[in-house]
Amino acid sequence: MILDLDIGNTLSKWRLKDAESSEIRSRGAVWTREEWRPGADIPDLDVVEAVRISSVARTAVLEETVALLRRQVRHVYVARSTSEALGVVNGYEEPGRLGVDRWMGALAGYQLAGGCCAVDCGSAITIDFVLPGGMHLGGFIIPGLRLMKESLKLGTRNVAIDPESEADALLEPGRRTVDAVNHGIYMAAVSAINRIYSEVCDQQGVTLPVLLTGGDARVVSRGVQVPHAVWPDMVYGGLEACYPLTFAERAGKMSGAPRVPEPVSLEKIRAGLAFSMLL
Numbered sequence: 001m002i003l004d005l006d007i008g009n010t011l012s013k014w015r016l017k018d019a020e021s022s023e024i025r026s027r028g029a030v031w032t033r034e035e036w037r038p039g040a041d042i043p044d045l046d047v048v049e050a051v052r053i054s055s056v057a058r059t060a061v062l063e064e065t066v067a068l069l070r071r072q073v074r075h076v077y078v079a080r081s082t083s084e085a086l087g088v089v090n091g092y093e094e095p096g097r098l099g100v101d102r103w104m105g106a107l108a109g110y111q112l113a114g115g116c117c118a119v120d121c122g123s124a125i126t127i128d129f130v131l132p133g134g135m136h137l138g139g140f141i142i143p144g145l146r147l148m149k150e151s152l153k154l155g156t157r158n159v160a161i162d163p164e165s166e167a168d169a170l171l172e173p174g175r176r177t178v179d180a181v182n183h184g185i186y187m188a189a190v191s192a193i194n195r196i197y198s199e200v201c202d203q204q205g206v207t208l209p210v211l212l213t214g215g216d217a218r219v220v221s222r223g224v225q226v227p228h229a230v231w232p233d234m235v236y237g238g239l240e241a242c243y244p245l246t247f248a249e250r251a252g253k254m255s256g257a258p259r260v261p262e263p264v265s266l267e268k269i270r271a272g273l274a275f276s277m278l279l
């Protein structure tokens with residue numbers, strides 16, 4: 001079995017993948033913490049022959065995790081942000097400073113779609129751009145939905161946006177605090193994504209397929225106006241592409257990859273931008 005780990009600031013996600021069949025056998029998430037208990041927090045390591053890790057947690061957490069894993073697992077691969085990989089050139093002035101989850105998302109998106117706009121809706125919302133030739137432009141970081149809510153301290157932190165809510169309902173003015181906050185932060189997130197996407201496409205003169213991932217991807221998806229696909233395993237896709245281990249991975253297949261959305265025309269994006277400037 002292959003254990004894939006995506007250690008975020010809040011949640012650490014894991015999945016077990018069958019090295020023979022490439023099937024995902026199980027998955028889970030635990031709060032990111034200092035110490036792991038294999039068998040309880042993450043799967044029993046007896047069945048694991050390789051681990052692939054993307055981590056944006058503090059270095060100490062990663063070091064502890066790697067030390068623990070190395071005692072029991074033969075192959076431990078830790079992803080790093082590099083200046084170039086798989087045909088993508090990292091746009092950061094200091095490439096190593098780009099969050100490795102963003103780098104994995106950008107690589108997966110590029111491998112799937114060529115140029116892309118990779119959006120990760122987690123503790124932070126990150127929006128990264130890769131042009132069709134593989135040039136990563138850099139990106140944007142805004143607080144995620146939960147962080148925005150917690151920063152307000154209005155006693156609404158425990159009332160999450162119902163992930164089943166329709167976008168229309170979330171865009172109405174709230175008539176109690178919890179709705180005013182939830183609708184406000186939702187609007188802030190989706191309008192930022194829509195606007196940023198349009199601005200960068202306009203600047204660069206290209207249209208790019210949009211790929212969404214992260215804990216809030218599904219609800220954010222309902223408010224994103226441009227064609228896009230939700231790819232919950234996008235960060236794992238980057239790990240698969242960087243460290244291909246199974247037959248399917250060596251053939252370039254990433255688990256759970258969606259159909260590539262067909263972007264709208266540049267004219268339409270520019271018309272939308274011009275219209276929003278008039279308002």
Ligand SMILES: Nc1ncnc2c1ncn2[C@@H]1O[C@H](COP(=O)(O)OP(=O)(O)OP(=O)(O)O)[C@@H](O)[C@H]1O
Pocket residue numbers: 007008009010011012056101121122123124125144145146147160213214215216
């Ligand atoms: N069971 C859950 N526990 C915590 N957050 C959840 C849960 N389900 C969905 N969420 C939402 O997912 C978001 C966290 O997403 P994700 O798991 O992608 O975070 P993360 O990977 O820790 O973030 P980052 O990588 O940006 O640090 C939260 O903002 C929250 O709104």
Ligand SMILES: CC(C)(CO)[C@@H](O)C(=O)NCCC(=O)O
Pocket residue numbers: 008009056097098099100101102122123124126141
């Ligand atoms: C922005 C987050 C927190 C998103 O998970 C992560 O990618 C990170 O810690 N990045 C480092 C800073 C940067 O990407 O510029």
Ligand SMILES: [K+]
Pocket residue numbers: 008101120122123214
């Ligand atoms: K993440």
